Amino acid sequence: QVDPDILNYLPKSDPVVKLSEYIGEEYGGNLLAMVAMETTDLFTPSALKEMDLLSNSLERVEGVTSVTSLTNILDIKGDDGLIEIGTLVDLENLPVTVPEFQELKEYILGKNLYQGKLISADATTALLICQLQDHVDKVKISKAIKNEVEKLKLEANIYYGGLPFYLLEISDTIIRDLKALIPLVSIFIIITLYLSFHSLIGVVIPLLSVLISTVWTLGIMSLSGIPLTIISNVIPVILIAVGSAYSIHVLNKFYETKGTGVENAEYVLQSIGLPVILAAVTTMAGFISFIFGSYLTMIQQFGVFTALGVFFALITS
Known part of the structure; x- marks a missing residue:
């Protein structure tokens, strides 16, 4: 048996350990596994469909409760005193022309909720955030996520981040x-x-x-x-x-x-x-x-x- 989690070997009475555990439990930071998808331009039909495929595949991994990405996050808009709630990217009605894609790109990059959180400023990298179940084997789930991504054989470059993948790397x-x-x-x-x-x-x-x-x-x-x-x-x-x-x-x-x-x-x-x-x-x-x-x-x-x-x-x- 291998235990790569360094926090398990620090005294539980240590103030830093207590703070780390509190933040992890309060905000779920210790249960977030992040998958980054990099391509030349995310605002193309093929890139967005690939992102949606990746997002849906990650949700099917055992131990993953939800996945947040540009293709499934809900967007809230205000129009003439009314509030409109819908998906940020409607894959059933994707833009057709270059100007329409540019308009979508400017809208997403113009909101602080998305830029720097789910998409990079140059629109080449998107982040998919996987929320894991509590009290699970993070190393096992991280390995399952990697295996699922490899099965898809995506054209985009894939990178991994977050505590679960950090523990997987130490274990390996x-x-x-x-x-x-x-x-x-x-x-x-x-x-x-x-x-x-x-x-x-x-x-x-x-x-x-x-x-x-x-x-x-x-x-x-x-x-x-x-x-x-x-x-x-x-x-x-x-x-x-x-x-x-x-x-x-x-x-x-x-x-x-x-x-x-x-x-x-x-x-x-x-x-x-x-x-x-x-x-x-x-x-x-x-x-x-x-x-x-x-x-x-x-x-x-x-x-x-x-x-x-x-x-x-x-x-x-």
């Missing part, structure tokens, strides 16, 4: 980093181990040790309901790099005693056990110090579970 970055860094550091460790021991055993045993400790650590995190964050996603990488050192020390001692008549586990552990234990304990102490020295919950969690992983690496070594 965390997963992308894990997929890239774990194999990279593993390859580096494998090469280093082989150059050091020149044997398959010398490579497999240290890697097996850190693999077990990493699986145990992430398993306990999962059982405890602690998700991966932008900080804790480096725990596997750290355990592979740091945790392999203990089994390397033990294995190296075996190689040193090979052929001397004292090739036994008891002798090796007696001679190298205490130094390895002290090395692990000091490393664990360093990570545990994050509990007392950090303001952020996610850094405290990082310290606890990295220290736990180092302990497991020591035991497996």
